[in-house]
Amino acid sequence: MHEPVMLEETIRGLRPEFARRMVDATIGGAGHAEALLARMGPEGQLLGMDTDPVAVRRAAERLAEFGSRVILRQGCFSDLKVVLAEIGWAHVDGVLMDLGVSSFQLDDAERGFSFRLDGPLDMRMDPSAGLRAADLVNKLPERDFAALLRQYGDEPRAGRIxxxxVRRRERQAFERTLDLAACVAAAVGGRRGAARHPATRTFLALRIAVNRELDELVAGLEAAWTALGSGGRLAVLTFHSLEDRIVKHFMRDQVRGESPRGRLLTPKGETPSDAERRRNPRARSARLRVLEKLEQEERSNDAVPGQS
Ligand SMILES: C[S@@+](CC[C@H](N)C(=O)[O-])C[C@H]1O[C@@H](n2cnc3c(N)ncnc32)[C@H](O)[C@@H]1O
Incomplete structure (x- = not known):
């Protein structure tokens, strides 16, 4: 089972007890969603979305007890606006985005996310859409592949990998995860007992590229922010510096200027407790950022007189 990361901190940030309508844009195993629903009032409703149809099915089972208080849709961040219009929600009180992949995705060898399990080199969160990791690995020109590793994986040995x-695929295309992981390990060597597998950054970079994660994140932040009503809150959990930087800058943009539209509730971002880090290795790199949308009046009071 996927253990929800920074659950108490996230709940505190989103204040579900005051919310009537909330969105969990990354429903995953529905751990956060279940806790949100349990703390919302009896009228409180939650829209849960996930780009992975398996996650949506699992969430439906876990949240069945909440009946019509839960609305589930398969879709990615860039679909959020359309889905909200379809269900007739003009404004919401809170949005959660818990980025990355769920444990059940990582642990299923057939999804191809793990360099420790033998499976097809796929990595699509929505298995019906877009290119597989194998398509990128077997087709991208060498320079473009190195750039992808640098940009998305911060891989210092991108050129060598x-x-x-490219040399290896000239003889035989890559189709399996362990085959790629072994090729990367052979290219860069690996210290015995090193904390990280040498293919960690390669796999992260491919996952980000396959799922267009950074473009999706920007689309999601904008859609979520637009959907929030006055006093509504946006909570985002990130797991690596690239995505955290995007969230940090997006949130800062909302609180800066002569007429700030939001208030940062976590100025530096919150990190997990030592106890959680020890218990759940997935939480180690987590950072939570929460932004509140200011009331219309607060915004106009802050505005400099005589300026629009
Ligand atoms: C870390 S998990 C969420 C776990 C969840 N909070 C829980 O408590 O079980 C992230 C989920 O977000 C989904 N996801 C990632 N990117 C997405 C996107 N752009 N649009 C929609 N869902 C996305 C993944 O498929 C995955 O199920």
């Missing part, structure tokens, strides 16, 4: 992959 890209060269090794």
């Amino acid at each position: 890209a060269r090794a992959i």
Whole structure:
């Protein structure tokens, strides 16, 4: 089962007890969603979305006891606006985005996310859409592949890895996760007992590229912010610096200027407790940022007189 990361901190940030309508845009295993629903009033409703149809099915089972208080849809962040219009929700009181993949996705070898399990080199969160990781690994020109590793994986040995992959695929295309992981390990070597597998950054970079995660994140932040009503809150959990930087800048943009539209509730971002880090390795790199939308009046009071 996926253990929800920073559950108490997230709940505190979103204040579900005051919310009538909330969105969990990354429903996953529905751990956060279940806790949100349990704390919302009896009229409180939650829209849960996930780009992965398996997550939506699992969430439906877990949240069945909440009946019509739960609305579930398969869709990605860029679908959020359309889905909200379809269900007739003009404004919501809170939005949660818990980025990355769920444990059940990582642990299913057939999804191809893990460099520790043998499976097809796929990595699509929505298995019906877009290119697989194998398509990128087997087709991207060497320079573009190295750039992808640098940009999305912050991989210092990107050139060497890209060269090794291109040489190898000339003889035989990559189709399996362990095959790619072994090729990367052979290209860069790996210290015995090193904390990280040498293919960690390659796999992260491919996952981000396959799922267009950074473009999706920007689309999601904008859609979520637009959907929030006055006093509504947006909570985002990130797991690596690239996505955290996007969230940090987006939130800062809302609180800066002559007429700020939001208030940062976590100025530096919150990180998990030591106890949680020890218990759940997935939480180690987590950072939670929460932004509140200001009331219309607060915004106009802050505005400098005589300026629009
Ligand atoms: C870390 S998990 C969420 C776990 C969840 N909070 C829980 O308590 O079980 C992230 C989920 O977000 C989904 N996801 C990632 N990117 C997405 C996107 N752009 N649109 C919709 N869902 C996305 C993944 O499929 C995954 O199920």
